[in-house]
Amino acid sequence: MSREIPLPSAERPWLVADIGGTNARFGLITRPGGRAERILVLRAAEHPDLESAVGQYLSAVGVDGRPSAMCAAVAGPVTGDRFRFTNGTWALSISETRSRLGVEALHLINDFEALALSLPHLRDDDLLVIGDRRPDTSLPMAVLGPGTGLGVAGLVPIPGGGYVPLPGEGGHMLLRPGHGEDAEAIDVLRGERGGLGMVTAEHILSGPGLTRLYRYVARSQGEHAEALSPADISARALAGTDHLCSSTIEAFCRLLGTFAGGVALTLGARGGVFLAGGVLPRIAELLVKSEFREGFETNPTMAAYLHRISTVLVTAPYPALLGARAWLESHSDTREAVPA
Known part of the structure:
Protein backbone atom coordinates (compact mmCIF):
# COMPACT_ATOMS: atom_id res chain seq x y z
CA MET A 1 0.00 0.00 0.00
CA ASP A 111 -12.19 14.81 10.45
CA PHE A 112 -10.68 14.75 13.92
CA GLU A 113 -8.32 11.96 12.89
CA ALA A 114 -7.10 14.44 10.28
CA LEU A 115 -6.79 17.16 12.91
CA ALA A 116 -4.81 14.78 15.10
CA LEU A 117 -2.45 13.97 12.21
CA SER A 118 -1.89 17.69 11.66
CA LEU A 119 -0.61 18.35 15.19
CA PRO A 120 3.11 17.55 14.69
CA HIS A 121 3.15 19.73 11.56
CA LEU A 122 1.67 22.89 13.07
CA ARG A 123 3.99 25.88 13.43
CA ASP A 124 4.23 28.19 16.42
CA ASP A 125 2.16 30.82 14.61
CA ASP A 126 -0.58 28.20 14.11
CA LEU A 127 -1.14 27.94 17.87
CA LEU A 128 -2.41 30.04 20.77
CA VAL A 129 -1.36 28.63 24.15
CA ILE A 130 -4.03 28.86 26.87
CA GLY A 131 -2.19 28.92 30.16
CA ASP A 132 1.55 28.80 30.76
CA ARG A 133 2.63 25.43 29.34
CA ARG A 134 3.61 24.60 25.78
CA PRO A 135 2.73 21.29 24.10
CA ASP A 136 5.20 18.43 23.69
CA THR A 137 4.66 16.42 20.49
CA SER A 138 6.90 13.61 21.75
CA LEU A 139 4.09 12.57 24.14
CA PRO A 140 0.49 11.45 23.51
CA MET A 141 -1.83 14.30 22.52
CA ALA A 142 -5.55 14.93 22.14
CA VAL A 143 -7.55 17.23 19.91
CA LEU A 144 -11.17 18.21 20.35
CA GLY A 145 -13.47 20.96 19.28
CA PRO A 146 -17.01 22.16 18.72
CA GLY A 147 -18.46 22.91 15.31
CA THR A 148 -21.67 21.52 13.87
CA GLY A 149 -20.88 18.62 16.22
CA LEU A 150 -18.15 17.89 18.77
CA GLY A 151 -15.10 15.94 17.61
CA VAL A 152 -12.45 14.14 19.64
CA ALA A 153 -9.31 12.23 18.65
CA GLY A 154 -5.91 11.29 19.99
CA LEU A 155 -2.40 11.00 18.56
CA VAL A 156 0.22 8.64 19.97
CA PRO A 157 3.93 8.81 19.01
CA ILE A 158 5.56 5.57 17.87
CA PRO A 159 9.03 4.62 19.14
CA GLY A 160 11.43 5.22 16.25
CA GLY A 161 9.28 7.88 14.61
CA GLY A 162 5.77 8.51 13.36
CA TYR A 163 2.37 8.63 15.01
CA VAL A 164 -0.80 6.56 15.33
CA PRO A 165 -4.07 8.54 15.28
CA LEU A 166 -6.93 7.44 17.53
CA PRO A 167 -10.21 8.55 15.97
CA GLY A 168 -13.27 8.22 18.15
CA GLU A 169 -16.73 9.54 18.92
CA GLY A 170 -15.98 11.08 22.30
CA GLY A 171 -18.32 13.99 21.62
CA HIS A 172 -21.22 11.63 22.28
CA MET A 173 -20.14 10.86 25.84
CA LEU A 174 -22.55 11.94 28.54
CA LEU A 175 -21.67 15.36 29.89
CA ARG A 176 -20.86 15.41 33.61
CA PRO A 177 -20.09 18.96 34.79
CA GLY A 178 -18.47 19.76 38.11
CA HIS A 179 -19.70 23.35 38.52
CA GLY A 180 -23.03 23.75 40.34
CA GLU A 181 -24.58 26.17 37.84
CA ASP A 182 -23.50 24.00 34.92
CA ALA A 183 -25.02 20.91 36.50
CA GLU A 184 -28.30 22.79 36.91
CA ALA A 185 -28.24 23.80 33.24
CA ILE A 186 -27.83 20.20 32.15
CA ASP A 187 -30.61 19.04 34.47
CA VAL A 188 -32.95 21.62 32.94
CA LEU A 189 -32.04 20.64 29.37
CA ARG A 190 -32.47 16.98 30.22
CA GLY A 191 -35.92 17.61 31.58
CA GLU A 192 -37.22 19.82 28.78
CA ARG A 193 -40.50 18.62 27.33
CA GLY A 194 -39.68 16.91 24.07
CA GLY A 195 -36.04 17.59 24.89
CA LEU A 196 -32.86 15.63 24.80
CA GLY A 197 -33.26 13.06 27.56
CA MET A 198 -29.67 11.99 28.24
CA VAL A 199 -27.43 15.01 27.58
CA THR A 200 -24.23 14.29 25.71
CA ALA A 201 -21.29 16.65 25.42
CA GLU A 202 -22.18 17.44 21.79
CA HIS A 203 -25.68 18.54 22.79
CA ILE A 204 -24.14 21.57 24.51
CA LEU A 205 -20.52 21.84 23.32
CA SER A 206 -21.30 22.54 19.66
CA GLY A 207 -22.77 25.33 17.56
CA PRO A 208 -26.35 24.11 18.05
CA GLY A 209 -25.52 23.44 21.70
CA LEU A 210 -24.50 27.05 22.17
CA THR A 211 -28.04 28.14 21.30
CA ARG A 212 -29.47 25.60 23.78
CA LEU A 213 -27.20 26.95 26.49
CA TYR A 214 -28.19 30.52 25.64
CA ARG A 215 -31.88 29.67 26.05
CA TYR A 216 -31.15 28.15 29.45
CA VAL A 217 -29.14 31.20 30.59
CA ALA A 218 -31.96 33.52 29.57
CA ARG A 219 -34.55 31.38 31.36
CA SER A 220 -32.42 31.11 34.51
CA GLN A 221 -32.19 34.90 34.68
CA GLY A 222 -35.89 35.40 33.98
CA GLU A 223 -35.28 37.09 30.62
CA HIS A 224 -36.48 36.58 27.08
CA ALA A 225 -34.28 34.52 24.76
CA GLU A 226 -34.04 35.98 21.27
CA ALA A 227 -33.78 33.78 18.19
CA LEU A 228 -30.00 34.02 17.90
CA SER A 229 -27.61 31.91 15.87
CA PRO A 230 -24.33 30.65 17.38
CA ALA A 231 -22.54 33.37 15.38
CA ASP A 232 -24.89 36.02 16.82
CA ILE A 233 -24.23 34.84 20.37
CA SER A 234 -20.48 34.86 19.83
CA ALA A 235 -20.51 38.30 18.19
CA ARG A 236 -22.57 39.91 20.95
CA ALA A 237 -20.38 38.35 23.63
CA LEU A 238 -17.24 39.63 21.89
CA ALA A 239 -18.73 43.11 21.61
CA GLY A 240 -19.80 43.04 25.25
CA THR A 241 -23.25 44.31 24.31
CA ASP A 242 -25.40 41.47 25.66
CA HIS A 243 -24.93 40.10 29.17
CA LEU A 244 -26.90 36.94 28.36
CA CYS A 245 -24.57 36.13 25.49
CA SER A 246 -21.54 36.89 27.64
CA SER A 247 -22.81 34.58 30.39
CA THR A 248 -23.51 31.89 27.80
CA ILE A 249 -19.97 31.99 26.42
CA GLU A 250 -18.53 31.93 29.94
CA ALA A 251 -20.51 28.79 30.80
CA PHE A 252 -19.67 27.25 27.41
CA CYS A 253 -15.91 27.71 27.95
CA ARG A 254 -16.04 26.39 31.51
CA LEU A 255 -17.99 23.29 30.42
CA LEU A 256 -15.58 22.78 27.55
CA GLY A 257 -12.68 22.91 29.99
CA THR A 258 -14.25 20.24 32.19
CA PHE A 259 -14.85 18.02 29.17
CA ALA A 260 -11.31 18.59 27.85
CA GLY A 261 -9.88 17.61 31.23
CA GLY A 262 -11.79 14.34 31.04
CA VAL A 263 -10.43 13.68 27.56
CA ALA A 264 -6.88 14.41 28.77
CA LEU A 265 -7.26 11.90 31.58
CA THR A 266 -8.84 9.24 29.35
CA LEU A 267 -6.12 9.42 26.66
CA GLY A 268 -3.21 10.27 28.94
CA ALA A 269 -2.63 13.30 26.71
CA ARG A 270 0.44 14.58 28.53
CA GLY A 271 1.72 16.16 25.31
CA GLY A 272 -1.18 18.59 25.26
CA VAL A 273 -4.86 19.05 24.50
CA PHE A 274 -5.41 20.96 21.26
CA LEU A 275 -8.66 22.82 20.63
CA ALA A 276 -10.05 23.14 17.12
CA GLY A 277 -13.41 23.23 15.33
CA GLY A 278 -15.45 26.03 13.83
CA VAL A 279 -16.65 27.74 17.02
CA LEU A 280 -13.56 28.44 19.12
CA PRO A 281 -11.40 30.52 16.74
CA ARG A 282 -14.25 33.06 16.61
CA ILE A 283 -14.17 33.51 20.39
CA ALA A 284 -10.43 33.09 20.96
CA GLU A 285 -10.19 36.32 22.93
CA LEU A 286 -12.97 35.25 25.29
CA LEU A 287 -11.68 31.68 25.57
CA VAL A 288 -8.27 32.84 26.78
CA LYS A 289 -9.86 35.06 29.46
CA SER A 290 -12.47 32.48 30.49
CA GLU A 291 -12.57 29.84 33.22
CA PHE A 292 -11.60 27.18 30.68
CA ARG A 293 -8.39 26.27 32.54
CA GLU A 294 -10.25 26.27 35.84
CA GLY A 295 -12.73 23.77 34.42
CA PHE A 296 -9.89 21.77 32.86
CA GLU A 297 -8.00 21.37 36.14
CA THR A 298 -11.02 20.83 38.40
CA ASN A 299 -10.65 17.24 39.58
CA PRO A 300 -10.64 15.99 43.16
CA THR A 301 -7.69 13.62 42.69
CA MET A 302 -5.91 14.51 39.41
CA ALA A 303 -5.68 18.31 39.53
CA ALA A 304 -1.86 18.27 39.73
CA TYR A 305 -1.67 15.90 36.74
CA LEU A 306 -3.95 18.14 34.69
CA HIS A 307 -2.09 21.28 35.74
CA ARG A 308 1.02 19.99 33.93
CA ILE A 309 -0.84 19.47 30.62
CA SER A 310 -0.80 22.19 27.98
CA THR A 311 -4.00 23.43 26.38
CA VAL A 312 -3.66 25.06 22.98
CA LEU A 313 -6.07 26.64 20.48
CA VAL A 314 -5.28 25.76 16.87
CA THR A 315 -5.49 29.03 14.93
CA ALA A 316 -4.34 27.67 11.54
CA PRO A 317 -7.25 28.26 9.14
CA TYR A 318 -7.40 24.77 7.56
Whole structure:
Protein backbone atom coordinates (compact mmCIF):
# COMPACT_ATOMS: atom_id res chain seq x y z
CA MET A 1 0.00 0.00 0.00
CA SER A 2 2.92 2.36 0.56
CA ARG A 3 3.39 2.63 -3.23
CA GLU A 4 -0.29 2.91 -4.10
CA ILE A 5 -0.35 6.71 -4.07
CA PRO A 6 1.92 8.53 -6.54
CA LEU A 7 3.87 11.64 -5.59
CA PRO A 8 1.99 14.94 -5.93
CA SER A 9 3.04 17.38 -8.63
CA ALA A 10 1.71 20.51 -10.30
CA GLU A 11 0.47 18.38 -13.19
CA ARG A 12 -1.08 15.66 -11.01
CA PRO A 13 -1.74 17.13 -7.57
CA TRP A 14 -3.34 15.57 -4.56
CA LEU A 15 -6.82 16.80 -3.70
CA VAL A 16 -7.41 17.25 0.05
CA ALA A 17 -10.73 18.10 1.63
CA ASP A 18 -12.35 18.81 4.97
CA ILE A 19 -16.08 18.18 4.83
CA GLY A 20 -18.38 18.93 7.74
CA GLY A 21 -22.10 19.25 8.17
CA THR A 22 -22.07 22.82 6.86
CA ASN A 23 -18.98 23.48 4.73
CA ALA A 24 -16.77 21.54 2.33
CA ARG A 25 -13.21 22.87 2.11
CA PHE A 26 -10.92 21.83 -0.73
CA GLY A 27 -7.27 22.39 -1.58
CA LEU A 28 -4.47 21.02 -3.76
CA ILE A 29 -1.09 19.62 -2.76
CA THR A 30 1.32 20.19 -5.64
CA ARG A 31 4.59 19.02 -4.08
CA PRO A 32 5.71 16.63 -1.33
CA GLY A 33 5.55 18.37 2.04
CA GLY A 34 3.66 21.38 0.66
CA ARG A 35 0.69 23.02 2.28
CA ALA A 36 -2.66 23.17 0.54
CA GLU A 37 -3.00 25.70 -2.28
CA ARG A 38 -6.02 27.22 -4.07
CA ILE A 39 -8.26 26.59 -1.07
CA LEU A 40 -11.96 27.09 -1.63
CA VAL A 41 -14.88 26.68 0.79
CA LEU A 42 -18.23 25.49 -0.61
CA ARG A 43 -21.58 25.11 1.10
CA ALA A 44 -22.26 21.39 1.39
CA ALA A 45 -26.04 21.88 1.25
CA GLU A 46 -25.75 23.42 -2.23
CA HIS A 47 -24.50 20.11 -3.68
CA PRO A 48 -26.29 16.76 -3.89
CA ASP A 49 -23.12 14.74 -3.31
CA LEU A 50 -19.34 14.80 -2.98
CA GLU A 51 -18.78 14.28 -6.70
CA SER A 52 -20.74 17.44 -7.52
CA ALA A 53 -18.79 19.52 -4.98
CA VAL A 54 -15.44 18.23 -6.26
CA GLY A 55 -16.47 19.03 -9.82
CA GLN A 56 -17.36 22.61 -8.93
CA TYR A 57 -14.12 23.06 -6.99
CA LEU A 58 -11.89 21.78 -9.80
CA SER A 59 -13.71 23.96 -12.30
CA ALA A 60 -13.52 27.03 -10.07
CA VAL A 61 -9.74 26.76 -9.54
CA GLY A 62 -9.04 25.93 -13.18
CA VAL A 63 -7.88 22.32 -12.94
CA ASP A 64 -8.41 20.63 -16.30
CA GLY A 65 -7.12 17.17 -15.46
CA ARG A 66 -7.81 14.92 -12.52
CA PRO A 67 -5.87 14.79 -9.25
CA SER A 68 -3.90 11.60 -8.77
CA ALA A 69 -5.29 10.96 -5.29
CA MET A 70 -7.76 12.40 -2.83
CA CYS A 71 -8.07 12.27 0.94
CA ALA A 72 -11.12 13.80 2.59
CA ALA A 73 -11.53 14.46 6.29
CA VAL A 74 -15.19 13.81 7.00
CA ALA A 75 -17.51 14.36 9.96
CA GLY A 76 -18.40 10.87 11.17
CA PRO A 77 -16.94 7.40 11.74
CA VAL A 78 -15.38 5.73 8.68
CA THR A 79 -15.78 1.95 9.00
CA GLY A 80 -16.12 0.56 5.49
CA ASP A 81 -16.94 1.36 1.88
CA ARG A 82 -20.21 3.13 2.62
CA PHE A 83 -20.25 6.40 4.54
CA ARG A 84 -23.00 8.72 5.74
CA PHE A 85 -22.23 12.11 7.25
CA THR A 86 -23.29 12.37 10.90
CA ASN A 87 -24.57 15.96 10.62
CA GLY A 88 -25.24 16.16 6.89
CA THR A 89 -27.27 14.63 4.08
CA TRP A 90 -24.51 13.13 1.92
CA ALA A 91 -24.06 9.37 1.72
CA LEU A 92 -21.67 7.58 -0.63
CA SER A 93 -19.78 4.47 -1.63
CA ILE A 94 -16.05 5.21 -1.54
CA SER A 95 -15.23 2.79 -4.35
CA GLU A 96 -18.01 4.05 -6.64
CA THR A 97 -17.13 7.69 -5.97
CA ARG A 98 -13.43 7.02 -6.66
CA SER A 99 -14.36 5.50 -10.01
CA ARG A 100 -16.63 8.40 -10.98
CA LEU A 101 -14.03 10.99 -9.93
CA GLY A 102 -11.36 9.24 -11.98
CA VAL A 103 -8.71 9.36 -9.22
CA GLU A 104 -6.29 6.52 -8.56
CA ALA A 105 -6.95 6.57 -4.83
CA LEU A 106 -9.77 8.01 -2.70
CA HIS A 107 -9.63 7.76 1.08
CA LEU A 108 -11.96 9.09 3.75
CA ILE A 109 -10.73 9.64 7.28
CA ASN A 110 -12.54 11.03 10.30
CA ASP A 111 -12.19 14.81 10.45
CA PHE A 112 -10.68 14.75 13.92
CA GLU A 113 -8.32 11.96 12.89
CA ALA A 114 -7.10 14.44 10.28
CA LEU A 115 -6.79 17.16 12.91
CA ALA A 116 -4.81 14.78 15.10
CA LEU A 117 -2.45 13.97 12.21
CA SER A 118 -1.89 17.69 11.66
CA LEU A 119 -0.61 18.35 15.19
CA PRO A 120 3.11 17.55 14.69
CA HIS A 121 3.15 19.73 11.56
CA LEU A 122 1.67 22.89 13.07
CA ARG A 123 3.99 25.88 13.43
CA ASP A 124 4.23 28.19 16.42
CA ASP A 125 2.16 30.82 14.61
CA ASP A 126 -0.58 28.20 14.11
CA LEU A 127 -1.14 27.94 17.87
CA LEU A 128 -2.41 30.04 20.77
CA VAL A 129 -1.36 28.63 24.15
CA ILE A 130 -4.03 28.86 26.87
CA GLY A 131 -2.19 28.92 30.16
CA ASP A 132 1.55 28.80 30.76
CA ARG A 133 2.63 25.43 29.34
CA ARG A 134 3.61 24.60 25.78
CA PRO A 135 2.73 21.29 24.10
CA ASP A 136 5.20 18.43 23.69
CA THR A 137 4.66 16.42 20.49
CA SER A 138 6.90 13.61 21.75
CA LEU A 139 4.09 12.57 24.14
CA PRO A 140 0.49 11.45 23.51
CA MET A 141 -1.83 14.30 22.52
CA ALA A 142 -5.55 14.93 22.14
CA VAL A 143 -7.55 17.23 19.91
CA LEU A 144 -11.17 18.21 20.35
CA GLY A 145 -13.47 20.96 19.28
CA PRO A 146 -17.01 22.16 18.72
CA GLY A 147 -18.46 22.91 15.31
CA THR A 148 -21.67 21.52 13.87
CA GLY A 149 -20.88 18.62 16.22
CA LEU A 150 -18.15 17.89 18.77
CA GLY A 151 -15.10 15.94 17.61
CA VAL A 152 -12.45 14.14 19.64
CA ALA A 153 -9.31 12.23 18.65
CA GLY A 154 -5.91 11.29 19.99
CA LEU A 155 -2.40 11.00 18.56
CA VAL A 156 0.22 8.64 19.97
CA PRO A 157 3.93 8.81 19.01
CA ILE A 158 5.56 5.57 17.87
CA PRO A 159 9.03 4.62 19.14
CA GLY A 160 11.43 5.22 16.25
CA GLY A 161 9.28 7.88 14.61
CA GLY A 162 5.77 8.51 13.36
CA TYR A 163 2.37 8.63 15.01
CA VAL A 164 -0.80 6.56 15.33
CA PRO A 165 -4.07 8.54 15.28
CA LEU A 166 -6.93 7.44 17.53
CA PRO A 167 -10.21 8.55 15.97
CA GLY A 168 -13.27 8.22 18.15
CA GLU A 169 -16.73 9.54 18.92
CA GLY A 170 -15.98 11.08 22.30
CA GLY A 171 -18.32 13.99 21.62
CA HIS A 172 -21.22 11.63 22.28
CA MET A 173 -20.14 10.86 25.84
CA LEU A 174 -22.55 11.94 28.54
CA LEU A 175 -21.67 15.36 29.89
CA ARG A 176 -20.86 15.41 33.61
CA PRO A 177 -20.09 18.96 34.79
CA GLY A 178 -18.47 19.76 38.11
CA HIS A 179 -19.70 23.35 38.52
CA GLY A 180 -23.03 23.75 40.34
CA GLU A 181 -24.58 26.17 37.84
CA ASP A 182 -23.50 24.00 34.92
CA ALA A 183 -25.02 20.91 36.50
CA GLU A 184 -28.30 22.79 36.91
CA ALA A 185 -28.24 23.80 33.24
CA ILE A 186 -27.83 20.20 32.15
CA ASP A 187 -30.61 19.04 34.47
CA VAL A 188 -32.95 21.62 32.94
CA LEU A 189 -32.04 20.64 29.37
CA ARG A 190 -32.47 16.98 30.22
CA GLY A 191 -35.92 17.61 31.58
CA GLU A 192 -37.22 19.82 28.78
CA ARG A 193 -40.50 18.62 27.33
CA GLY A 194 -39.68 16.91 24.07
CA GLY A 195 -36.04 17.59 24.89
CA LEU A 196 -32.86 15.63 24.80
CA GLY A 197 -33.26 13.06 27.56
CA MET A 198 -29.67 11.99 28.24
CA VAL A 199 -27.43 15.01 27.58
CA THR A 200 -24.23 14.29 25.71
CA ALA A 201 -21.29 16.65 25.42
CA GLU A 202 -22.18 17.44 21.79
CA HIS A 203 -25.68 18.54 22.79
CA ILE A 204 -24.14 21.57 24.51
CA LEU A 205 -20.52 21.84 23.32
CA SER A 206 -21.30 22.54 19.66
CA GLY A 207 -22.77 25.33 17.56
CA PRO A 208 -26.35 24.11 18.05
CA GLY A 209 -25.52 23.44 21.70
CA LEU A 210 -24.50 27.05 22.17
CA THR A 211 -28.04 28.14 21.30
CA ARG A 212 -29.47 25.60 23.78
CA LEU A 213 -27.20 26.95 26.49
CA TYR A 214 -28.19 30.52 25.64
CA ARG A 215 -31.88 29.67 26.05
CA TYR A 216 -31.15 28.15 29.45
CA VAL A 217 -29.14 31.20 30.59
CA ALA A 218 -31.96 33.52 29.57
CA ARG A 219 -34.55 31.38 31.36
CA SER A 220 -32.42 31.11 34.51
CA GLN A 221 -32.19 34.90 34.68
CA GLY A 222 -35.89 35.40 33.98
CA GLU A 223 -35.28 37.09 30.62
CA HIS A 224 -36.48 36.58 27.08
CA ALA A 225 -34.28 34.52 24.76
CA GLU A 226 -34.04 35.98 21.27
CA ALA A 227 -33.78 33.78 18.19
CA LEU A 228 -30.00 34.02 17.90
CA SER A 229 -27.61 31.91 15.87
CA PRO A 230 -24.33 30.65 17.38
CA ALA A 231 -22.54 33.37 15.38
CA ASP A 232 -24.89 36.02 16.82
CA ILE A 233 -24.23 34.84 20.37
CA SER A 234 -20.48 34.86 19.83
CA ALA A 235 -20.51 38.30 18.19
CA ARG A 236 -22.57 39.91 20.95
CA ALA A 237 -20.38 38.35 23.63
CA LEU A 238 -17.24 39.63 21.89
CA ALA A 239 -18.73 43.11 21.61
CA GLY A 240 -19.80 43.04 25.25
CA THR A 241 -23.25 44.31 24.31
CA ASP A 242 -25.40 41.47 25.66
CA HIS A 243 -24.93 40.10 29.17
CA LEU A 244 -26.90 36.94 28.36
CA CYS A 245 -24.57 36.13 25.49
CA SER A 246 -21.54 36.89 27.64
CA SER A 247 -22.81 34.58 30.39
CA THR A 248 -23.51 31.89 27.80
CA ILE A 249 -19.97 31.99 26.42
CA GLU A 250 -18.53 31.93 29.94
CA ALA A 251 -20.51 28.79 30.80
CA PHE A 252 -19.67 27.25 27.41
CA CYS A 253 -15.91 27.71 27.95
CA ARG A 254 -16.04 26.39 31.51
CA LEU A 255 -17.99 23.29 30.42
CA LEU A 256 -15.58 22.78 27.55
CA GLY A 257 -12.68 22.91 29.99
CA THR A 258 -14.25 20.24 32.19
CA PHE A 259 -14.85 18.02 29.17
CA ALA A 260 -11.31 18.59 27.85
CA GLY A 261 -9.88 17.61 31.23
CA GLY A 262 -11.79 14.34 31.04
CA VAL A 263 -10.43 13.68 27.56
CA ALA A 264 -6.88 14.41 28.77
CA LEU A 265 -7.26 11.90 31.58
CA THR A 266 -8.84 9.24 29.35
CA LEU A 267 -6.12 9.42 26.66
CA GLY A 268 -3.21 10.27 28.94
CA ALA A 269 -2.63 13.30 26.71
CA ARG A 270 0.44 14.58 28.53
CA GLY A 271 1.72 16.16 25.31
CA GLY A 272 -1.18 18.59 25.26
CA VAL A 273 -4.86 19.05 24.50
CA PHE A 274 -5.41 20.96 21.26
CA LEU A 275 -8.66 22.82 20.63
CA ALA A 276 -10.05 23.14 17.12
CA GLY A 277 -13.41 23.23 15.33
CA GLY A 278 -15.45 26.03 13.83
CA VAL A 279 -16.65 27.74 17.02
CA LEU A 280 -13.56 28.44 19.12
CA PRO A 281 -11.40 30.52 16.74
CA ARG A 282 -14.25 33.06 16.61
CA ILE A 283 -14.17 33.51 20.39
CA ALA A 284 -10.43 33.09 20.96
CA GLU A 285 -10.19 36.32 22.93
CA LEU A 286 -12.97 35.25 25.29
CA LEU A 287 -11.68 31.68 25.57
CA VAL A 288 -8.27 32.84 26.78
CA LYS A 289 -9.86 35.06 29.46
CA SER A 290 -12.47 32.48 30.49
CA GLU A 291 -12.57 29.84 33.22
CA PHE A 292 -11.60 27.18 30.68
CA ARG A 293 -8.39 26.27 32.54
CA GLU A 294 -10.25 26.27 35.84
CA GLY A 295 -12.73 23.77 34.42
CA PHE A 296 -9.89 21.77 32.86
CA GLU A 297 -8.00 21.37 36.14
CA THR A 298 -11.02 20.83 38.40
CA ASN A 299 -10.65 17.24 39.58
CA PRO A 300 -10.64 15.99 43.16
CA THR A 301 -7.69 13.62 42.69
CA MET A 302 -5.91 14.51 39.41
CA ALA A 303 -5.68 18.31 39.53
CA ALA A 304 -1.86 18.27 39.73
CA TYR A 305 -1.67 15.90 36.74
CA LEU A 306 -3.95 18.14 34.69
CA HIS A 307 -2.09 21.28 35.74
CA ARG A 308 1.02 19.99 33.93
CA ILE A 309 -0.84 19.47 30.62
CA SER A 310 -0.80 22.19 27.98
CA THR A 311 -4.00 23.43 26.38
CA VAL A 312 -3.66 25.06 22.98
CA LEU A 313 -6.07 26.64 20.48
CA VAL A 314 -5.28 25.76 16.87
CA THR A 315 -5.49 29.03 14.93
CA ALA A 316 -4.34 27.67 11.54
CA PRO A 317 -7.25 28.26 9.14
CA TYR A 318 -7.40 24.77 7.56
CA PRO A 319 -5.56 22.26 9.77
CA ALA A 320 -7.60 19.26 8.62
CA LEU A 321 -6.25 19.77 5.09
CA LEU A 322 -2.76 19.50 6.57
CA GLY A 323 -3.81 16.28 8.28
CA ALA A 324 -5.25 14.86 5.07
CA ARG A 325 -1.92 15.57 3.39
CA ALA A 326 -0.11 13.84 6.26
CA TRP A 327 -2.31 10.77 5.79
CA LEU A 328 -1.54 10.58 2.08
CA GLU A 329 2.17 11.00 2.80
CA SER A 330 2.13 8.16 5.30
CA HIS A 331 0.66 5.87 2.60
CA SER A 332 2.92 6.89 -0.26
CA ASP A 333 6.57 7.33 -1.21
CA THR A 334 6.65 10.78 0.40
CA ARG A 335 7.07 9.59 3.96
CA GLU A 336 10.56 11.05 4.10
CA ALA A 337 9.41 14.49 2.90
CA VAL A 338 9.83 17.36 5.32
CA PRO A 339 6.47 19.09 5.96
CA ALA A 340 6.34 22.79 5.19
